[in-house]
Amino acid sequence: MPRTHVSCTVNGDEVDFLSSDETSLLNALRDELGLTGVKEGCGTGDCGACTILVDGKVNCACLMFAPEAEGSSILTVEGIAQGDQLHPVQQTFLEGAALQCGVCTPGFLVAAKALLDENSDPTETEIRYALAGNLCRCTGYDKIIRAVQEAAVQVNGASK
Amino acid sequence: MAQYVTDFMRYAAPTTTDEAVELLQSDPDARVFAGATDLIPQIRAGRPEPSLLVDLKRIERLVAVSHNNGTWTVGAATPTSALTANPEFSAAFPGLSEASGLIGSDQIQNRSSWGGNLCNASPAADSVPALVVNDARAVIAGASGERTADVADIVTGPGETSLNDGEFIIEFLLDDPPAGSSDAYLRLIPRTEMDIAVVGAAVQLSMDGDSVASAKVALGAVAPTVVRVPDAEAALVGSTLDDDALAAAAAAASAACNPIDDKRGTIQYRRQVAGVLTKRAVQIAAQRAKGAN
Numbered sequence: 282m283p284r285t286h287v288s289c290t291v292n293g294d295e296v297d298f299l300s301s302d303e304t305s306l307l308n309a310l311r312d313e314l315g316l317t318g319v320k321e322g323c324g325t326g327d328c329g330a331c332t333i334l335v336d337g338k339v340n341c342a343c344l345m346f347a348p349e350a351e352g353s354s355i356l357t358v359e360g361i362a363q364g365d366q367l368h369p370v371q372q373t374f375l376e377g378a379a380l381q382c383g384v385c386t387p388g389f390l391v392a393a394k395a396l397l398d399e400n401s402d403p404t405e406t407e408i409r410y411a412l413a414g415n416l417c418r419c420t421g422y423d424k425i426i427r428a429v430q431e432a433a434v435q436v437n438g439a440s441k
Numbered sequence: 442m443a444q445y446v447t448d449f450m451r452y453a454a455p456t457t458t459d460e461a462v463e464l465l466q467s468d469p470d471a472r473v474f475a476g477a478t479d480l481i482p483q484i485r486a487g488r489p490e491p492s493l494l495v496d497l498k499r500i501e502r503l504v505a506v507s508h509n510n511g512t513w514t515v516g517a518a519t520p521t522s523a524l525t526a527n528p529e530f531s532a533a534f535p536g537l538s539e540a541s542g543l544i545g546s547d548q549i550q551n552r553s554s555w556g557g558n559l560c561n562a563s564p565a566a567d568s569v570p571a572l573v574v575n576d577a578r579a580v581i582a583g584a585s586g587e588r589t590a591d592v593a594d595i596v597t598g599p600g601e602t603s604l605n606d607g608e609f610i611i612e613f614l615l616d617d618p619p620a621g622s623s624d625a626y627l628r629l630i631p632r633t634e635m636d637i638a639v640v641g642a643a644v645q646l647s648m649d650g651d652s653v654a655s656a657k658v659a660l661g662a663v664a665p666t667v668v669r670v671p672d673a674e675a676a677l678v679g680s681t682l683d684d685d686a687l688a689a690a691a692a693a694a695s696a697a698c699n700p701i702d703d704k705r706g707t708i709q710y711r712r713q714v715a716g717v718l719t720k721r722a723v724q725i726a727a728q729r730a731k732g733a734n
Contacts, residue, residue, distance in 0.1 A: 283451045302494065303450035305481070325482040327635075329548055338522070338551040344481050345552075348452040349496060392547070413634045414546020 285348040291316070292360025300347035307331045307342035309350070310357060318358040318387045322416070329415030332388035333357050339395045339414070358387035361394050369432040369439075370394055379428035381419035389415050393429045401436045403429075454496040458503075458582045458611055461495055465607040466584055468493045473609045475503070475518035476552030478545065479561040502611050503556075506530070511617045517556025517579070517610040521568070522547070533617060535729060536624030536643060536722070540571035543628060546635055556610045562596045563637075565662035569596065570643035571626045573667055574657040577615050583608035598665045621654070622647035623729030625722040628661070629714050631705060638662040639706040642694065642718035648730040651681045658690065658719055663698035663711050670697040673719060682727055690723060691716035 283302045288295070291314060298313040305324075310316045310333070322330035324343045331342040334356040361368040370393040373379070380386045389412065396403060396411040403411065408429050409422070417425060455461040465471050472491035474480045475498060483489065497503045503518040506527065513530065521541040524530055531538035544553040544567050558566045559579070569592065577592040584607055592613070595602050604610075618624070624645040630636035641661030647654040656677040658670040672693035680686030700711040 283449070285452060302452035303484075324485060326478055326545070326549055329546065332548055335551075339548045340551055341548045344476070344478050344548075346452055346477065346481075346494060346496070348454070349498075351454070395547075410634065411547060414548040 287348055287351050289350045289352060290354040292356060298347075302346065302348055304347045305343050306333075306345040306347045306350050306355075309347035310342060310355075313347075316357050316359050320384050320387055322384065322388075327416070328385070329388040329392060329412075330385050332391045332415060334391060334395055337395070337398070339392050341414075356391070358390050361390060368394055369435040370397065370429060373428040373431040373435070374425070377424050377428040377431060379420065379424040380417075385415060385417045385419075389417070389425055393432065396429070397433055397436050402433060405430065450491060450494055452494045452496065454499045456499050456501075458500055461497060461500060461609065462582055462584060462607065464493065464495050465609070469606065471495055473497050475554040475557045476520065476549075477557075478549050478552050479557060479563075497556075497609065500611075505612070513613075513615040513617070515555065515613045515615065517612055518554045520551050521553045521555070521558075522550040525550070534571075534575060534615065534624060536626040536645070536726065537568070537571040537575055537615075540567045540626035540628075540641070540643065543567045543626075543638075555613055559592065559595055560602055560604065560610065562598070562600050562602050564599055564665055564667070565638040565641065566667075567626070567628060567638060567641055567661065569667050570641050570659040570661040571624065572613070572615075573659040573669065574624060574643045574645035575615055575618070576657075577613050579610045580612050580614065581608050582611050587611070589614070593659075593667070593669065596666045618645075619647055621649065621730055623726050623732070625725035625729065627718045627722045627725070629718060637705070640700075640711050640714045640718055642715060642722045644719065644722040644726045646677070646723065646726040646730050648727060651731075653677045653680055653682065653686075653727070656723075658694060658723075660694060660697060660715050660719070663700040663715050665699070668697050668699075670694050670719070672697065677723060682723065687720045687723060691720045694719035 300309045320330040322328035326341045326344040471493035473495045497518045503516040505516045525542040558568045572592045626643045628638040628641040643659045645657040656674040658673040673690040676689035695712040695716040698712045702708045
């Protein structure tokens with residue numbers, strides 16, 4: 282089976298791994314690098330459970346071949362906290378109980394962080410559109426939206 | 442280790458079009474891809490089973506966007522999010538920008554491309570009707586060099602294109618819209634977001650004061666390929682977009698449909714909606730064109 286050597290940055294660390302060519306980046310992150318926060322939901326780009334940032338942009342890790350990551354900078358849910366300090370979206374998801382089973386949560390957190398990086402004061406509509414690529418089958422979306430709104434308030438408070 | 446698809450696929454990321462052409466010549470079972478948002482689900486579903494995956498995104502021309510001497514050149518693998526975020530492009534082609542932005546979620550937008558949307562050859566591809574009404578051309582690479590073809594001539598049926606074996610699209614060419622013209626694209630989906638068009642309607646109009654100087658109408662998702670609607674265009678040209686002209690254009694659009702009957706829309710529904718969306722897209726394009734006068 283052809284295997285390719287891949288060098289990239291993951292959560293701030295330079296990493297190297299060997300990947301079979303047809304493996305998804307999702308499987309490489311989970312199986313080669315042990316980053317099991319990245320979840321597989323549908324495997325076809327519909328559910329967003331595998332959402333990661335590639336060079337700052339949201340992507341579905343299941344829709345990338347692992348060798349495509351060469352030279353890129355990747356952020357997974359494992360990389361969004363600053364040491365012991367949770368990212369505001371992680372804190373507000375906890376406080377607002379914006380999850381039940383939690384499988385969709387890493388993808389939502391990464392997508393919400395990406396939104397707030399670009400737009401720290403989004404409207405509810407903007408939040409709903411930005412998270413439209415992430416599906417939750419437990420809570421419904423209201424708690425999730427409210428958690429992102431609350432995180433935006435904290436992000437704004439910190440920057441003002 | 443969890444096995445993702447079949448064994449023995451190789452991945453290659455050429456950095457020039459010549460290298461890509463050579464790779465495709467070397468392996469008849471090779472497949473090019475840009476965002477792979479259609480290819481990976483298709484591979485997972487068991488078709489196709491390429492032996493070589495050729496990633497086009499490392500070729501500079503495939504991801505470059507430029508605007509020189511009245512022509513836009515858009516790399517075929519350029520993510521659609523880069524186009525919708527480009528204010529100059531979106532001002533020049535608001536309908537095409539909107540159509541491009543309707544392809545999937547933000548995650549998909551960072552991967553989806555015109556080249557992929559076109560060559561996947563789904564009848565419901567959102568960007569294609571909008572490319573067609575803007576007279577977009579495709580620059581195609583192949584073993585015998587480059588050639589240019591109208592986007593309208595690329596798709597020949599669901600999943601089928603007129604590209605020869607080993608050919609791929611390098612970039613798209615779009616001339617600046619003439620003064621007093623603009624475009625619009627509307628689609629209907631059963632949900633509010635994240636769905637595939639039941640009907641898509643693209644319109645490009647040039648206005649001369651209050652009357653229509655030229656018109657182009659193309660429909661998606663209502664036939665095996667995108668359909669131009671010359672009868673609707675003829676009904677609009679010379680009119681002031683009065684009720685009779687709009688009704689005639691809508692009736693022509695409905696008549697041009699040759700849709701499938703499926704869970705997302707019946708034949709009758711798709712025909713009806715094609716007329717309604719055509720009429721509304723005409724009105725939006727006209728408003729924009731008058732603003733551009």
